[in-house]
Amino acid sequence: MSDHSAPVIIIGGGLHGSSTALHLARAGVAALVLEKNYIGRHASGVNAGGVRTLSRHIAEVPLSLASREIWLRIRDWVDDDCGFDQNGQMRVAENETDVNTLRTRLKLMHDHGYTHEEWIEADEIRSIVPAITPTIRGGLIVRGDGSADPYQTTRAFRLKAQSLGARVIEGIRVESIARHGNDWRVTTNQGVFTSPVLVNCAGAWADRIAAQMGEPVPLTPVGPMMLVTTRMPHFLDPVVLGTGRPLSFKQRANGTVLIGGGRPAWVDRDREWTELDFHQIAEGARTVCDLFPHMKDAIVNRGWAGIEASMPDAIPVIGPSSTQSNLYHAFGFSAHGFQLGPIVGKITSDLITTGRTDLPIEPFSITRFSNRSNQSSLTQGEAI
Missing domain, CATH: 3.30.9.10 (D-Amino Acid Oxidase, subunit A, domain 2)
Known part of the structure; x- marks a missing residue:
């Protein structure tokens, strides 16, 4: 493949994007991560670092408990303790x-x-x-809950993914996305990138990608x-x-x-x-x-x-697009997504590589939002 193509392109290099890249790399898929700032600039690098199963939305509990199993072995996963402690x-x-x-x-x-x-x-x-x-x-x-260092964690996932073959480009802004045959064409301020599979981990900007695909969502940017x-x-x-x-x-x-x-x-x-x-x-x-x-x-x-994406029901969007094949979403974590990062990356990787996940993600489907249309909210010059 050329420098401008990859088997999977991930838009957004925060913890969920970097975690997806890591899990894909462990499965032998070398993803390309496109990040408009630097890794951890917004939500993933500047949050409270809570590694919390306590008080989760009932739909999130199975994911949170599964993610805790990764947190307990975090050094084995990313060669870094991520500043994780279990003080409760x-x-x-x-x-x-x-x-x-x-x-x-x-x-x-x-x-x-x-x-x-x-x-x-x-x-x-x-x-x-x-x-x-x-x-x-x-x-x-x-x-058994605790906390970790958010920037250290996000950086560790990114570096481990890169060590296993993933590529990361920082300071690159996605301007538009379109289908071209079986591939996605991702137009950026640094040229056009192509891939058969696209992952939307764009955080507070993720609704603009979803809207282009005819599945608008009521996302609110929060800080x-x-x-x-x-x-x-x-x-x-x-x-x-x-x-x-x-x-x-x-x-x-x-x-x-x-x-x-x-x-x-x-x-x-x-x-x-x-x-x-x-x-x-x-x-x-x-x-x-x-x-x-x-x-x-x-x-x-x-x-x-930092700027994060909040959803009206306070739970994220996780899973495949409802309108496009080979498009996956992981966004809208509503200021409590840090602990879920390790497992959401695995879920997304499993969906891409095997077509399924063992965890219940139906409550997080993008289809739960009504009034879908094919109208894009992304206007010319409005970068994702």
Whole structure:
């Protein structure tokens, strides 16, 4: 094949694109990844790094548990520990409403036969996290959950894929896609690339590819904000999540504290621009100080937001196109796709190489969105 052709072209080099390239390479298929920025520029490299099976949408649970098996052997997969630790994740209840929410959640999980989430009493929470407010009411915990370094992880998947034959081009923008016989013709700002198989891992820009294929989706670009403090004495091992109020809170090995939870920044995806919303940051700060009173003296070092794709039902699109053969989608992870990255790459690779997957992906079909049309939302000069 020429430099401008490949057996599979993957649009988007974030964790899901890089994971797909790695799994394909392990199956003997040398994919070509086209990334408009650099690997990990947006969602995959700048998120909270949660390796979380806790509180997954019920449709995601089988995928999340399967992905956990890869995470437990992550060094074997990518020759890198990815900064992964298993200090657990807990979702805490601040009041009786939160308690009822979490108890209802636990019953749902048990009704479906899942036992990895467990109730944790307030006394045990305080013994694990002495710095937390004494008014905490209990919560849910998955003791085997944890966190990893998102940029380190995405880079590791990319490098391992390349070591096995995958190719990656960064700084290349896809402008249009069209069929040419049995091949896809992908026109970019660096020429035309061809392949019989195309994978749409374009994140917050993935709807533009889907729309060209006659399957528009109601994707919303979002920019979950993250804050990090200066270094503090060690006080926290597990990741702590809020229930009634959005919060993701963890202390990293270097002592800094990472604060997230999905509070949105202002986003302009065409300019790839985000601006922090300081009203939302103030609300988040109140939540942090209510749960961890000593954080009132913390110093925020910096904040940021990457651009992600959110779907109205908060679960991703995973699987084959409904209108085109040899086109596959993996996007719309709605600010919680990091833990799923390893298994989604395997699912997509299996669909391409064997035509099937052992995991239940029907809930993630692109066909769940109505009002499909053949009209493209990609106008001239609007890069994917």
